[in-house]
Amino acid sequence: MPDILRGSRRQILKSGASALALTALGAPMINRAALGQSSFDWKRYTGTKLDVLLVKNPRSDLLQAHEKEFTALTGIEVSSEQVPEQQQRQKAMIEFTSGKPTFDVSMLALHVQKRLSKKGNWLEDLRPMIADASQTNPEFDFTDFNTAGLNYATQADGSLTTLPHFVDYWMVYYNKELFEQKGVAYPKTMDELVAAAQKLNDPAKGTYGFVSRGLKNANIPVWTSWLLGQGQETVTADGKLLTETPETVWAAEMYARLNKEFAPPGTIGFNWNECQTTFAQGRAAMWLDGIGFATPLEDPTKSKIVGKVGYGITPAGPKGYHSATFADGLGISRTSTKKGAAWYYAQFMANKKNQLAMMKAGAGAPGRTSALTNPEAKVGSKFGEQYFECLAGSAKIGRPGLPVIIPVTEFRDTFGVALTNLLSGGNAKAELAKATEAFKPILEKSEQG
Amino acid sequence: MTNTAARLPAPQVAKRPTTKDYTFSRHYWAFSLPGTLLIGAVIVFPWAFTLWMSLHDWKVGGDHAFVGFANYVRLASDTRFLESVGRTFWFTLLAVIIPIVLGIWAAMMFHRNFPFRGTLRTIFVMPMMATPVAVALVWTMMFHPQLGVLNYLLSLVGIPPQLWVYHPNTVIPTLVMVEVWHWTPLVMLIVLGGLAALPTDPYDSALIDGASGWQMFRFITWPLILPYVMIALVIRTIDSLKVFDTIAVISQGGPGTASETLNYFLYLQAFQFYNIGYASAVVVIFFIIIIALSLLLLYLRQRSKWM
Numbered sequence: 001m002p003d004i005l006r007g008s009r010r011q012i013l014k015s016g017a018s019a020l021a022l023t024a025l026g027a028p029m030i031n032r033a034a035l036g037q038s039s040f041d042w043k044r045y046t047g048t049k050l051d052v053l054l055v056k057n058p059r060s061d062l063l064q065a066h067e068k069e070f071t072a073l074t075g076i077e078v079s080s081e082q083v084p085e086q087q088q089r090q091k092a093m094i095e096f097t098s099g100k101p102t103f104d105v106s107m108l109a110l111h112v113q114k115r116l117s118k119k120g121n122w123l124e125d126l127r128p129m130i131a132d133a134s135q136t137n138p139e140f141d142f143t144d145f146n147t148a149g150l151n152y153a154t155q156a157d158g159s160l161t162t163l164p165h166f167v168d169y170w171m172v173y174y175n176k177e178l179f180e181q182k183g184v185a186y187p188k189t190m191d192e193l194v195a196a197a198q199k200l201n202d203p204a205k206g207t208y209g210f211v212s213r214g215l216k217n218a219n220i221p222v223w224t225s226w227l228l229g230q231g232q233e234t235v236t237a238d239g240k241l242l243t244e245t246p247e248t249v250w251a252a253e254m255y256a257r258l259n260k261e262f263a264p265p266g267t268i269g270f271n272w273n274e275c276q277t278t279f280a281q282g283r284a285a286m287w288l289d290g291i292g293f294a295t296p297l298e299d300p301t302k303s304k305i306v307g308k309v310g311y312g313i314t315p316a317g318p319k320g321y322h323s324a325t326f327a328d329g330l331g332i333s334r335t336s337t338k339k340g341a342a343w344y345y346a347q348f349m350a351n352k353k354n355q356l357a358m359m360k361a362g363a364g365a366p367g368r369t370s371a372l373t374n375p376e377a378k379v380g381s382k383f384g385e386q387y388f389e390c391l392a393g394s395a396k397i398g399r400p401g402l403p404v405i406i407p408v409t410e411f412r413d414t415f416g417v418a419l420t421n422l423l424s425g426g427n428a429k430a431e432l433a434k435a436t437e438a439f440k441p442i443l444e445k446s447e448q449g
Numbered sequence: 450m451t452n453t454a455a456r457l458p459a460p461q462v463a464k465r466p467t468t469k470d471y472t473f474s475r476h477y478w479a480f481s482l483p484g485t486l487l488i489g490a491v492i493v494f495p496w497a498f499t500l501w502m503s504l505h506d507w508k509v510g511g512d513h514a515f516v517g518f519a520n521y522v523r524l525a526s527d528t529r530f531l532e533s534v535g536r537t538f539w540f541t542l543l544a545v546i547i548p549i550v551l552g553i554w555a556a557m558m559f560h561r562n563f564p565f566r567g568t569l570r571t572i573f574v575m576p577m578m579a580t581p582v583a584v585a586l587v588w589t590m591m592f593h594p595q596l597g598v599l600n601y602l603l604s605l606v607g608i609p610p611q612l613w614v615y616h617p618n619t620v621i622p623t624l625v626m627v628e629v630w631h632w633t634p635l636v637m638l639i640v641l642g643g644l645a646a647l648p649t650d651p652y653d654s655a656l657i658d659g660a661s662g663w664q665m666f667r668f669i670t671w672p673l674i675l676p677y678v679m680i681a682l683v684i685r686t687i688d689s690l691k692v693f694d695t696i697a698v699i700s701q702g703g704p705g706t707a708s709e710t711l712n713y714f715l716y717l718q719a720f721q722f723y724n725i726g727y728a729s730a731v732v733v734i735f736f737i738i739i740i741a742l743s744l745l746l747l748y749l750r751q752r753s754k755w756m
Binding site: 093097268269413424 | 509510593594595596610612613614615616617620700701702703704705706717720721722723
């Protein structure tokens, strides 16, 4: 007979009462944890139909895959379309400018459209909705979004116009095998990185110390990554160009030296895809680029270095230790008549579960810290522990890789040409001065009117 | 007979109708209305609007102000624009002349009878059937300096690796190479059509007179196929001037601005920088260039008919 049944009737009654009391007190907590979403009125906007504009990429595939679940939960119908990146930016620009966009929610590239969207007053400030308990699911946990993403999503006036659901961090991919063969350790500083590139460079064997983008426009984040090592960005918060300082010249010279002396011939025309192919075929010891390009490196059908890829945080520079970041956000059209339903969509798509799903699918780095650090993401992942450490580490030191200005594309074009000229023998100081002179009126004009 | 003729009524000369003989109804004009509206909507209005925009400082998302001919004045001193014009002409010259020469040569070859002629001719025209973007993507992979198949093939015959589109000096000739591969079959087909229509008598006479192969080509074939060559020339010139997809996919105007042609410059201004007013001025200049060249070539084609 169980001990409990051996006691007196008084003892049995006491035990029963205690169990009942515990159940009564603990039930709401258990319920809230297990059924948290049910305590929130998800059905408030049942019957609403939302139009969503997305960029064509694996993350949008996931968002579309979650639509069925969202509709079942909320009764809100979603009509979303994926448009290739360049065309999506043009479509968003033209439709927002018209004042009557055909979509309620849009995916925005914050590294390109942040300032533009603010000046054009495209998007709704999300802060009041986040603060409204009747509009935001208690499980949403806004504080879970990491600093790098929130820095991007927050405008100069403090308004939050997008939810940063994806943040890309620039880091260094390295070939562990080549490093071991030459007895080189992963560099901790940028100076060490140059020295490592020199040691690992072996053109006679068809391997090179370093590879990065050289093609104009695409090459800007390489330069700004080095510049962040000087603790500096290219434009100040109040819109002044810092492109002729000794630090920017230093970064440009570092860019030129690595690409000219330790990179494969032809990097002047390399975009990320050529760099990726070169690295994946074991022809380069290091590759500086976004961590979002990692997946094919661990795919045996596309890579010769599966299992040999090291993921290193961008080394510290003389005055700073940062990872250049780029981010995408989900924003709600200011003129939408369905803002409530649109906010339901945004908070659902960027909730913890879906952000973790993005991480597990290898579709890029989510904006939530919990998704980056959740052990569940590592289960069955093709990436090793180092990949996750690199992600989490980079998130802590993330800083925008492009200036928050309206003419970002012209900035990339003008300074991209200047950097390309360095690879053809140009002088860093002179080229940056020329580019600054050309770009200054464009920047000034962009803020007028 | 004279009497008979005298009895016949005098032949009546048909009177040419004048406008007074017709009864015009106002309703007739309604029949031309759909066509007029269509032309107005798809040709006249866009052009008038482009001209109007070119006279404005206009940026998408910003205000626009009338600036007269300021955009045109700016173009005249814009080094990047002027360089793109020069580059466009250089690219066009190469991308027209080389396919024309090779196309004529190929047509002469395929005009002869030899085993598997049909099969080989089909294979020869296959590049023309491929989509330019798909072609460009494949060539991009082949141009990779370290991993591309072209440098591998060169290494087999002891030629050092080339940088192809990854060097400012070689990017234009390399892009021309893609154009030549893609469009020489078109020239060949046009000229082959001309050769098939040639009479055989002049050749028989020339053979009797002891003319050499070169003489027959120079004095019989060439004058007779010249109108066809001019057609190919006009098509190739217009196509080469407005080439965009190949450059956009393979080199994106780079390295630096080394392959930035007028059309790519226009794309950047309009769809990357959103300078609609300035881009419209480029369109107008580009249109004038194309019209001038087309008129010149059409004039030459008319002349070639009478040679």
